[in-house]
Amino acid sequence: MKTEKTKSGNKLSQQPIFRVGVVLVLVLASFALVQQISVPESFGQYGYYRGDSVSEWADMEVAFADESTSCAACHTDRFNNIKTTTHKGLNCQTCHGPAEKHAKDPGGSKPTIEASREFCGTCHFQVQGRPETAVKQVNLDHNGQVNCVQCHPAHAPWSKFGGGTK
Amino acid sequence: MAGYVFPNELEVHWRLFVVIYPYITGLVAGAFIVSSLYHVFGKKELKPVFRLSLVTALSFLLVAPLPLLFHLGQPLRAFNIMWTPNPTSAMAGFGYIYGFYLIVVLLEVWFIFRQDLVKYAGETSGAARIGYNLLTLGAKDVSESTLALDRKIINALAVIGIPSAVLLHGYVGFIFGAVKANAWWSSPLQPVIFLLSAIVSGIALLALVYTVSSYFRGKKIDRECLLALNKYLWAFLLAAIVLEQLDVMQKAYESRATWPVLHALLEEAIPVTHALQIYVGAAIPLVLLLIARWNKVSFKMSYWLTSLSSLMVLIGVLSMRFNVVVGGQLVSKSSQGLTEFHPQAFAGEGVIPTIALLALPVVILAVMTRLLPPWSGEEQDVITTPEKETVVAS
Amino acid sequence: MKHGMDRRSFLNLGGKVIIGSVVSSTAVLLVPNSIKAADKGDNDTVNWEQVWQQQEWGFAIDTKKCIGCARCVKACKEENSVPMDEEVYRTWVERYMQKTNGQMSIESPGGGLEFTPRNEEDVTKSYFVPKLCNQCNKPPCTKVCPVGATYKTGDGVVLVDRKRCVGCGYCIQACPYGARFLHPELKVADKCTWCYHRIVKGLLPACVQVCPTGTRVFGNLADPDNPVTPILKDRIGVLKPAMGTQPRVFYRDLDQGVV
Numbered sequence: 001m002k003t004e005k006t007k008s009g010n011k012l013s014q015q016p017i018f019r020v021g022v023v024l025v026l027v028l029a030s031f032a033l034v035q036q037i038s039v040p041e042s043f044g045q046y047g048y049y050r051g052d053s054v055s056e057w058a059d060m061e062v063a064f065a066d067e068s069t070s071c072a073a074c075h076t077d078r079f080n081n082i083k084t085t086t087h088k089g090l091n092c093q094t095c096h097g098p099a100e101k102h103a104k105d106p107g108g109s110k111p112t113i114e115a116s117r118e119f120c121g122t123c124h125f126q127v128q129g130r131p132e133t134a135v136k137q138v139n140l141d142h143n144g145q146v147n148c149v150q151c152h153p154a155h156a157p158w159s160k161f162g163g164g165t166k
Numbered sequence: 167m168a169g170y171v172f173p174n175e176l177e178v179h180w181r182l183f184v185v186i187y188p189y190i191t192g193l194v195a196g197a198f199i200v201s202s203l204y205h206v207f208g209k210k211e212l213k214p215v216f217r218l219s220l221v222t223a224l225s226f227l228l229v230a231p232l233p234l235l236f237h238l239g240q241p242l243r244a245f246n247i248m249w250t251p252n253p254t255s256a257m258a259g260f261g262y263i264y265g266f267y268l269i270v271v272l273l274e275v276w277f278i279f280r281q282d283l284v285k286y287a288g289e290t291s292g293a294a295r296i297g298y299n300l301l302t303l304g305a306k307d308v309s310e311s312t313l314a315l316d317r318k319i320i321n322a323l324a325v326i327g328i329p330s331a332v333l334l335h336g337y338v339g340f341i342f343g344a345v346k347a348n349a350w351w352s353s354p355l356q357p358v359i360f361l362l363s364a365i366v367s368g369i370a371l372l373a374l375v376y377t378v379s380s381y382f383r384g385k386k387i388d389r390e391c392l393l394a395l396n397k398y399l400w401a402f403l404l405a406a407i408v409l410e411q412l413d414v415m416q417k418a419y420e421s422r423a424t425w426p427v428l429h430a431l432l433e434e435a436i437p438v439t440h441a442l443q444i445y446v447g448a449a450i451p452l453v454l455l456l457i458a459r460w461n462k463v464s465f466k467m468s469y470w471l472t473s474l475s476s477l478m479v480l481i482g483v484l485s486m487r488f489n490v491v492v493g494g495q496l497v498s499k500s501s502q503g504l505t506e507f508h509p510q511a512f513a514g515e516g517v518i519p520t521i522a523l524l525a526l527p528v529v530i531l532a533v534m535t536r537l538l539p540p541w542s543g544e545e546q547d548v549i550t551t552p553e554k555e556t557v558v559a560s
Numbered sequence: 561m562k563h564g565m566d567r568r569s570f571l572n573l574g575g576k577v578i579i580g581s582v583v584s585s586t587a588v589l590l591v592p593n594s595i596k597a598a599d600k601g602d603n604d605t606v607n608w609e610q611v612w613q614q615q616e617w618g619f620a621i622d623t624k625k626c627i628g629c630a631r632c633v634k635a636c637k638e639e640n641s642v643p644m645d646e647e648v649y650r651t652w653v654e655r656y657m658q659k660t661n662g663q664m665s666i667e668s669p670g671g672g673l674e675f676t677p678r679n680e681e682d683v684t685k686s687y688f689v690p691k692l693c694n695q696c697n698k699p700p701c702t703k704v705c706p707v708g709a710t711y712k713t714g715d716g717v718v719l720v721d722r723k724r725c726v727g728c729g730y731c732i733q734a735c736p737y738g739a740r741f742l743h744p745e746l747k748v749a750d751k752c753t754w755c756y757h758r759i760v761k762g763l764l765p766a767c768v769q770v771c772p773t774g775t776r777v778f779g780n781l782a783d784p785d786n787p788v789t790p791i792l793k794d795r796i797g798v799l800k801p802a803m804g805t806q807p808r809v810f811y812r813d814l815d816q817g818v819v
Binding site for chain 2: 014031
């Protein structure tokens, strides 16, 4: 590394330290170059991350619609009615599933509904751990194997017994 | 203990590839330390293996990133760790620490073998000649003044290499030891334990490579050298196992809320590999290595005992890596149960690809010892065909 | 200083370039982007810093109201394209049953979608607890990410950059709550985002929206009329406070047995 090295009569350019130094410099310089161009443009905009990532998340499509604007716009009566029943706390999509597609293209995509006993039972069967006061709960074999909705239409569970709307 | 594990914990994320990653870097760090014992600390008895230790370190170092790379969900993005290393992440250091260490080892190997490269470039012909010429980088000056400068650089690199090796492996321990969410990993002793077991595995590997290669090359084993390796292996092994057990003992004695599940881990989930770590990997070798150094034991016996102990230690350290990496993930963060790990044959970092990755550095080493014979002090007879000799006490 | 000349004469060309290159590449490394960010100035993208000043999201869970119906678990998977049949969950529901012998039995079959009625007699108390990402104030997951692919937004949500995550899994190891997983299809880390794509549009997170009992409550803490603040005035707890993560999902009536 010292100037005295050249005194040995050899050219500096043939010295091992020089040769290997050149290789090392080339490797490090090309790395620095590639590193420089490989950092995403918006990286560091808000913090140590790619700033554009925030917008990418924000721009993602939703699957569950806003019921008060989407569902209520067409199914106005039904929407208003259910809000007077014991099921008023439910969102339409709690039972019907995600409906944003349907809201955007009412003919193309239809939400489905399960009307089985088991489906109603996800909330209404007696299950250990389920707080007794939160929802009306029945035994698994309440009224045999009759579908719940025959007596308790989901949109107005107590209508056939004189309660709620319709 | 079935207990409760969080639903997302049903799958173990860090599998066999992540087990062998710290294993391989450990072997690198350990093998490098042996060459430093010779170079920096003047342990002249290690002269027969110091070049071998560097070539061994390089062979394993080249393979070290592969298991990590194949383990990634997005291997093509691996270089993100170089473009935007997160300053608060222990893992982010990998790219730069590894890169730096690779440069140090490559430089040291190059300077040590430069004289040989120049010689082979003159002796060989055809493609080999071109290859060796390229490897010399055109620096063919082997005058005494240049070689003297080479030696100075080699010493400087050896000195730089020690903290680099310590950093490379100590940081791997920190990756695990600094995860507060994991009761089995979280320990300030982890980096030290990883480092010591790294040195242990590296010395054991070198002892084994030395004895096995000597056997196949029909060369005499240097008694002083082998016993020195034996001595260092014993000392570092003792330190490693003491710290490993101290960590577990402390956890058992404190008996925090997480101890019952850790206890169940040792008793029910990893009893076999834990026994391998403690008995096969430490207790038995500690005795055998001592016997091998006993002056009433023949050198042949001593040779076999040291080789066997080295093999056992290598198995033990691999078990230790498994017990840490996989074991820690079996413990649910709920502290209420253990999840299960069932390695497959091929898929999902399976057993066979793992064995292949472990064999790869050995293949590289075999090739490298052909291209750059590292057998110190016997350069003159590397070209000759090895004649079989039995190993006898010197 | 006169040292300058002396030193220069000692260094040969190679040495100089090596040092220069190391220094410059280190400099590039240390100040990679502050410069780049400054000259960005796109008009077509939102300036999130301004948006974040107006909102601070808050999440509360009224544990006594949870009936374990797991509509939240299902809705979450549907809203966020998390494979329905894989054992990965952005949110899940646990059932706790305190046995008379003092043992706590915990389960979350199918993330809560497969609870069976059960009727065990040696149980002194039993209840459900919904879990999700706590969007910690001191998130260990963002700290350990080697590539800066997971981060906390200014309005309090931890997100994963799906285009830069390398899928190493370190954040999954670092989360004390088991809230993270490797997305089986995208092969990147995934987790609850409090439905960031919904809340910035003024919608509720899907789990909150479908919850039939009002167990899950969400709002903008910067808004004086938000529904979360009244709950925070009650007796609340957070999960694993000793981890020092400062979780930001607040549980009303949190039982000590909850892990």
